[in-house]
Amino acid sequence: MALSITDLPALDNRRVKTSTADVLVDRVIPGEILVIAFGFVSWEARPDFDFYGRLRKLEQNSGRHINKILVRDSGNAWYHRRIDGLGAHPDETAEGLRALIREIRPSKVITIGQSMGAYAAVLYGLLLEVQQVLAFGPLSFLDPAQALLYHERRWLSVMRDLAANPPLSGYYDLQALGRIKAATLPDLHVIFGTKPGEEGAESVHLDAMHAHRLAAIGNCTLHPYPYSGHTVVQHLIDTKRINALLARIIMNLMLEEEAREVTADWHGWITENLRLGSPPEELVEILKHHGYSHDSSFAAVAGKTSVP
Structure with a gap:
């Protein structure tokens, strides 16, 4: 006899790391929010599940359970081909997810992902x-x-493969899909880096282009990070801001900024930029973009001059 979805055991790090499935469902508490997390691309090995640890941390910070569905695309086809346990193409996969949502009966459904998962x-x-x-x-x-029009060549081989051998259903322009779904738009948050790459590399500028195309759908909040490249999640982890960002958007929970002392090399940078005439308040903002709290940024700059 199959277990009811409400009788499923809780996931743990070992199972999430070692499972051979494309879909995992965590312990269910009907009435709590549900987060569906989509994994990012991996060419060298099977893609990992994503955001499980961050969602566990959010449970600790909020004191609330989060229902979780973890999904990965083992074929790296941007979730357009078979996802074992859900479907063989997007319409079928969506129906598989709808069935799980009906069983879980959450109060709110959230989807999350980075890069391919985004x-x-x-x-x-x-x-x-x-x-x-x-x-x-x-x-x-x-x-x-x-x-080709936008000179977006990063994953052109995937796009060409889908065009040459299309699945039974496909969605190749999210802006167009957003117009179709205009009456039921989600609260959309697009988080992206805008830092230019080495020797004028275009990837981050392209991320900004995609973000603004998605903003045109409507009901969208853009979160640009000027000192991050494409891997904006890693940037937020490195600068200790990912937990606070997830808590604020998902739970409307304001966490205290994680304390980080401004390092010696940044103190030298502050001194040099003040000497060159940079406004103190601008330096405070740059330090904050690099993950330092307002208080530590302000103190570091104020220690070398008076900040208005």
Whole structure:
């Protein structure tokens, strides 16, 4: 006799790391929020599940249980081909997720992902008509013709493969899908880096382009990070801001900024930029963008001059 979904045991780090499944469902408490987390691409090994540890941390910080569905695309096809346990193409996969949502009976549904997972978070967020989407560095289209127009060549081979051998259903422009779903738009948050790469590399500028295309859908909040590249989640982890960001958007919970003392090399940077005439308040903002709290940033700059 199959277990009811409400009788499923809780996930743990070992199972999440070693499972061979494409879909995992954590312990269910009906009435609590549900987060569907989509994994990012991996060419060298099977993609990992994503955001499990961060969601566990959010449970600790909020004191609330979070229902979780973890999904990965083992074929790295931007969630357009088979996802074992859900479906063989996006419409079928969406129906599989709808069935799980009906069983879980959550108070609110949120999708989340980074890069390839971010495309899925927006795509399935729109198809499932969820309440909230968090997309870290998403593409806004998978159409090779548009990609060439925008000089978006990072994952052009994936786009061309989908165009040459399309699945039974496909969604290749999220902006267009957003227009179709205009009456049921989620609260969409697009988090992305804007730092130029080495020798004028275009990847981050392209992330900004995709973010603004998604903003045109409506009901969208943009979160640009000027000192991050495409891997904006790693940037937020490195600068100790990821937990506070997730808590604020998902739970409307304001966490205290994680204390980080401004390091000696930054003190030298402050001194040099003040000597060159940079406004103190601008230096405070730059330090904050690098993950230092307002208080520590202000103190570091104020220690060398008076800040208005």
